[in-house]
Amino acid sequence: METLTTVEGKAYPFGMKNVDTDIVIPSHWLKTISRTGLGKGAFEVLRKEPGNVFDDPAYAGSPILIAGDNFGCGSSREHAAWALGDLGIKVVIAPSFSDIFSSNAFKNGILTVVLPQAAIDRLMEVARTDEIHVDLEQQTVTTQFQDRFAFEIDPFRKHCLLGGLDEIGLTLGDADGIAVYEKSVAQDRPWMIPAVA
Amino acid sequence: MVKPRTLYEKIWDAHVVERRPDGTCLxxxxxxxxxxVTSPQAFEGLRLAGRKVRRPDLTLAVPDHNLPTTPRRDADGKRIPIADxxxxxxxxALERNAPEFGVRLIGDADVEQGIVHVVGPEQGFTxxxxxxxxxxxxxxxxxxxxxxxxxxxxSEVEHVLATQTLLLKQSKTMAVVVEGELGFGxxxxxxxxxxxxxxxxxxxxxxxxxxxGSVFRDMSIEGRLTVANMSIEAGARSGLFAPDETTFAYLNGRPMAPKGADWDAAVAWWRTLVTDEGAVFDKIVVIDAADIVPTVTWGTSPEDVVAVTGVVPDPDSFEDASKRAAAQKSLDYMGLTAGQRLADVAVEHIFIGSCTNSRIEDLRAAAALLDGRRIASGIKHAMVVPGSGLVKRQAEAEGLDRIFVAAGFEWREPGCSACLGMNPDKVPAGERCASxxxxxxxxxQGPGARTHLVSPAMAAAAALTGRLTDVRELLKDREGMTL
Structure with a gap:
């Protein structure tokens, strides 16, 4: 996974609420067996609307997406995170996210920043003309107009994002602990986890 | 004294391999x-890292999302090629990955094949x-x-395949309590x-x-599966029912359920899996069963619900500005206008299926209404997609397939089908489906498709009248019939 420390750049002033992952990437794009190339399908339906932010040259290539409440609800498809990543998005800022989406985003090196609606409204305004600065180390979102919004993040997620760490590798380092757990359950409830032959 | 715990906390505690200082648990x-659909990249990740599946014996592979619901084998038993x-x-990819990593695969033409969420309980895997x-x-x-x-x-699929664990933070708990008795229909x-x-x-x-609450205690496993299925539509990643006699009766004798002494020991442990007296939920939502009526959705989010006897809401009636905008956008997409009676909305497609409502009880409820009747002339396409090959076989043994076909429905092979339209089963743009x-x-359900979520009985009722319909009107003619 790539490391993520600071992200500075333009932001899509999207703002839509309850964006489900079917909107982020429609199901016919899920037929791929690769993680790449899904940016073309991102927000496909919305991009048919004239004047949508994703096809506005003013925001082309923005690394930040500003969205409304409950972003990424619905399907667990990680393709939504892959599609955003492929589009070049590294940070999504919203008042709230679905649990599954934020987990998927994080595992693909995309930072989800939760800020109150008032901050979102202000950032939407700034994004129309100016850049936004996200600092993961400091846990802040700032603008050149002295706006400064602090955000919370799970320390483990922060550590993994800053270091670009491979979570599976980290967990496999604890293989002995897993084996001990399996053994104890195999004794108490063999129907649940059979002993390994 | 031990602190009283909720059912969720008991299951969580029993699965902690390691607790990190920040509260994250393995x-x-x-x-x-x-x-x-969601596994090819995970298996590829394992392959690239030279990793294996830690517990193939605890893993079960079943294709469901992509499969056509038309016949999959020709007269000689050879696969009919998938057009896409x-x-x-x-x-x-799944057929290659499962054996390569030692995982059992239920194949596309096996009678046990179906939607993963129908297969798991049915096999006693769950x-x-x-x-x-x-x-x-x-x-x-x-x-x-x-x-x-x-x-x-x-990524988590890959993590579980490689380690049989996940790194998680404990969730908050919400009790959803529905007391009383459900009304007719x-x-x-x-x-x-x-x-x-x-x-x-x-x-x-x-x-x-x-x-x-009493409504859930009295509910069959099929009904509970429908309710738990839609927990995620209310944002909850997980929704639990305490196991009880109904659960044990359902599981006893299932192919992958424990047998003999293991069964007895398992049931003894399962009986302890209830929320303790005095355990505290972070949030409690109480709904009176008497307030629940036959329901349809009017918009493009599962929260956009209204009684089938009601009208399409006016976007201006919402307090929140962004909600007003969202409601207007939904109505534009759905081709509906504020104040329109739901019962006047004509539909062209009927879909009975999906992991929410494709089990035997669902098919029985729909068939009971359709028996001896024909779908309305305005219905362009009506189909039933059983949740699994075993559901299909059971329904056929009960003669339900003949009722559906005589009524004008297509009787299909099991899979996810038109719920998400990854296979050829789609609703055309601008057309309306009671689903x-x-x-x-x-x-x-397809680009531009308009979906109204309903129960199986309401889908059958809509098929018969060609519009969204209060199932109670049709049930009146079927003396003594309940759902």
Whole structure:
């Protein structure tokens, strides 16, 4: 996974609420067996609307997406995170996210920043003309107009994002602990986890 | 004295492999269901890193999302090629990956094949008190049997394959209590939709729900599966029912359920899996069963629910400005106007199926209404997609297939089908479907498709009249019939 420390750049002033992952990437794009190339399908339906932010040259290539409440609800498809990543998005800022989406985003090196609606409204305004600065180390979102919004993040997620760490590798380092757990359950409830032959 | 715990906390505590100082826990995963859409990249990741599947014996692979629901084998037993090369490629990837990594595969033409969330309970793969995951958000379904079950993304699928664990933070708990008796013509689907309407699609975010109260205690496993299935539509990754005699009776004798002395020991442990007296939920939502009526959705989110006897709401009636805008956008997409009576809305398509409503009881409820009747002339296409080959076989043994076909429905092979239109089963743009599935999102059933979520009985009623219909009107003619 790539490391993520600071992200500075333009932001899509999207703002839509309850964006489900079917909107982020429609199901016919899920037929791929690769993680790449899904940016073309991102927000496909919305991009048919004239004047949508994703096809506005003013925001082309923005690394930040500003969205409304409950972003990424619905399907667990990680393709939504892959599609955003492929589009070049590294940070999504919203008042709230679905649990599954934020987990998927994080595992693909995309930072989800939760800020109150008032901050979102202000950032939407700034994004129309100016850049936004996200600092993961400091846990802040700032603008050149002295706006400064602090955000919370799970320390483990922060550590993994800053270091670009491979979570599976980290967990496999604890293989002995897993084996001990399996053994104890195999004794108490063999129907649940059979002993390994 | 031991602190009273909720059912969720008991299952969680029993699965902690390691607790980190920041509260993150390494949680053991007892059961892992794998399907063809969200697993290819996970297996590829294992391959690239030279890793193997830690517990293939706790993993079960079943293709469901992509499969055509038309016959899959010719007269000689040879596969009928899948027209879409990408769908074929995903199926082939699963058929290659499962044996390569030692995982059991239920094949596309096996009688046990079906939607993963129908197959798991049916095979006894899903068991009370276990942790169960799948790369699909409707994994919440398995909570009906008292399993802590939730959907995961592909990176997590790879993590579980490699380590049989996940790194998780404990969720908050929400009790959803429905007491009383359900009214005439009101089904578990209506209960699920009512909950979505009350809580909203984000209301359950960060929570694990527990369904409590007399309505859920009296509900069959099929009904509980419908309700638990839609937990995710109210934002909760997982929704639990405490295992009880109904659960044990359902599981006893299932192929992968414990047998003999193991069964007795398992049941003894399962009986302890109830929320203790005095345990505290972070949130409690109470709904009076008498307030739940036959329900339909009017918009493009499962929280957009209204009584079938009601009217399309006026976007201006919402307090929040962004909600007003969203409602207007939904109405534009749905081709509806504020104040329009739902019962006047004509539909052209009927879909009975999906992990929400494709089990035998669902098919019985629909068939009971359709028996001896014909679908309305305005219906362009009506189909039934059983949840599994075993559901299909059971329905055929009961003669339900003949009722559906005589009424003008197509009787299909099992799979996810028109719930999300990854296979050829799609609703054309601008056309309207009464669907027993779980999501009415824009484009969900096909680009431009308009979805109204309903119960199986209401889907059958809509098929008969050609418009959204209060099933109670039709039930009146069927003397003594209940759902």
């Amino acid at each position: 949680i053991y995963i007892d059961r892992h269901l794998v399907h063809e 090369p990408q769908s074929a490629q995903q199926l082939e 068991l009370p008190g276990t942790t169960l995951v799948c790369g699909d958000s409707h994994t919440s379904s398995h909570g009906a049997l008292g399993a802590l079950a939730f959907g995961i993304g592909t 009101v089904t578990p689907k209506d209960v699920a939709l009512a909950i979505c309407g009350r809580i909203g699609t984000a209301g359950g975010t960060g929570y694990v729900m527990e369904y409590r 027993t599935s779980n999501r009415n999102f824009m484009g969900r």
